[in-house]
Amino acid sequence: MRKSFTILFSLMVGAVIGSVILLWLASGEIYDYQDTFVFERDRSKIDVVLCLAGGKGRIPVAVDLWQKLKSAKVNGQGPVLFLSGVGLHANEETLIEQGVSKDVVRLMKKDEVVFENVSTNTFENAEIFTSFQRQKQWKNVLLVTAGYHMRRSGDILRKTIGPDVSIYSFTVGAENFDRNGWHRDPYAVRVTIIEYIKWLFYRYSY
Numbered sequence: 001m002r003k004s005f006t007i008l009f010s011l012m013v014g015a016v017i018g019s020v021i022l023l024w025l026a027s028g029e030i031y032d033y034q035d036t037f038v039f040e041r042d043r044s045k046i047d048v049v050l051c052l053a054g055g056k057g058r059i060p061v062a063v064d065l066w067q068k069l070k071s072a073k074v075n076g077q078g079p080v081l082f083l084s085g086v087g088l089h090a091n092e093e094t095l096i097e098q099g100v101s102k103d104v105v106r107l108m109k110k111d112e113v114v115f116e117n118v119s120t121n122t123f124e125n126a127e128i129f130t131s132f133q134r135q136k137q138w139k140n141v142l143l144v145t146a147g148y149h150m151r152r153s154g155d156i157l158r159k160t161i162g163p164d165v166s167i168y169s170f171t172v173g174a175e176n177f178d179r180n181g182w183h184r185d186p187y188a189v190r191v192t193i194i195e196y197i198k199w200l201f202y203r204y205s206y
Contacts, residue, residue: 027196030151031179037142037168043072046168047138048080052125052145052153059083059098061172062144067104069142070112079142081108082132084116084125091115122153123206126160133161140166147171147178148192152199159206 046069051062063081070078086094092105094115114132119125133141141161145153150171158167176185182192 027193028179028182030192030196030199031147031177031182033151033154033169035169035171037170039068039072042140042142042168043069045140045166046079046142047140048082048133048136049142049144050082050084050129050157052122052143052149053083053086055146055149055172055174057099057174058145058172059086059095060100061170063095063100063104065142065144065170078112080112080114080136080138082114082116082129084129085119085121086115086117088117090117122149122156123160125153126157129157130161133165138165140168142168142170144170144172146174148182148188148195152195152202155199156202156206 049062049066049069051058053059053062062083066079066081073079083090092108095105096102116125116128116132119128132138141157143150143154143157150169154167154169161167176182176188177191182188
């Protein structure tokens with residue numbers, strides 16, 4: 001009896017260790033993509049820059065990219081900056097707190113920037129943005145988010161928005177969050193594995 005219990009316990013421990021190792025090896029799959037936005041080729045197409053603002057550093061990158069796209073517009077209006085999930089009380093001061101220059105914020109027009117402050121997760125980001133997209137009839141969306149978040153957010157947005165809208169991706173770089181470096185940092189390991197599990201859940205249930 002005792003011997004059988006020992007064998008069973010050893011098998012269970014082995015299964016747990018094996019699962020952890022398999023998860024460790026597989027999680028890097030979320031970084032297995034290439035950004036689709038090329039500035040010189042696509043700069044005149046973009047109708048809206050969608051920044052999923054839940055992570056540090058995303059907003060300044062999105063604002064900088066949005067400014068460059070505005071400057072590249074020779075004829076017609078520049079793209080809208082859509083900041084999704086910025087919190088209930090977000091406004092221009094929030095941008096400054098995030099590291100955006102006061103001069104840049106001062107020159108922003110109200111009809112150029114949307115502070116979407118209702119959504120609390122990626123699914124809500126996509127659903128609320130899609131309601132705006134359909135109203136405004138945006139056809140070319142530039143999605144800006146972190147590398148560990150790009151595959152899941154891109155898949156969810158595509159599913160929600162449908163096939164008739166072009167989605168371009170631009171990754172906000174972050175130290176230790178890439179296919180080759182995530183496993184070297186404990187925090188990056190935790191974030192990557194959790195995001196991979198969320199991505200798997202989406203793929204097989206949404």
